[in-house]
Amino acid sequence: MYLASTGLVGKDILNLDKVWQFKLLYMAAQVCADNPGIIAALRHYEALILHNIVPARTPRRWLNAAGKADLIMGINHPRIPSVVNTPNGDVALVGVALLHPKETAYISQGGAEARSEVADKLRQLPPELLNNPRRKPVVSG
Template structure:
């Protein structure tokens, strides 16, 4: 059961891929690294009780498309973004498990969260949730903030 939460990354790029193809996709590498970060930081659930409550910063996902990496070549993620087809919680014989969507942040979105005050993460999460689900983790997605 662990902490009672699991992360997922929704992406059309994963649809129809075989298990042996997944490890070659940047989306899968990003999900793996996010899961490791969450596993190494117990008690994170309180930080993600509201969308935008947690940003994982400076993850070294070398396969992520260049325009999504910062000047140091690292990426940021926002945790807890809702997906319309994934429940927030699932029951298991050992208790409830929270399902937390992760979304790759564009450097402009990361800067907005860093400098935008306490509600900036929630603003980004809401804008991402308003997008069609197939666009959220699409590498061609435009940032949800300007600047």
């Protein structure tokens, strides 16, 4: 799993655990590690939502009503392959993006079609904007 963010650029690897974007990524990776069928589900649905991730100093405007973060998986960076071949088999590389509460509400109301719509809009954003805390929601409402 990876999270494209300019907030991580230039950070010393020993200090990444202090960056909120990295903490969200770590928590999302833990959820996926506990759910081995998630890659098959992602292949089927193309995008999956991870609800109520512990916020780890995520800016308040990005937190849901429960005070936690929602992420969407399957928002891959255009220059990062979705699969890397290794001697031990293929490894899937999955991009994640922070969802604005308006985006989560839109998906909750519209179901799978809304999830696909939000995912497509997020994929069209420049990678440096995707997880920028100043990004505007890709849906109105």
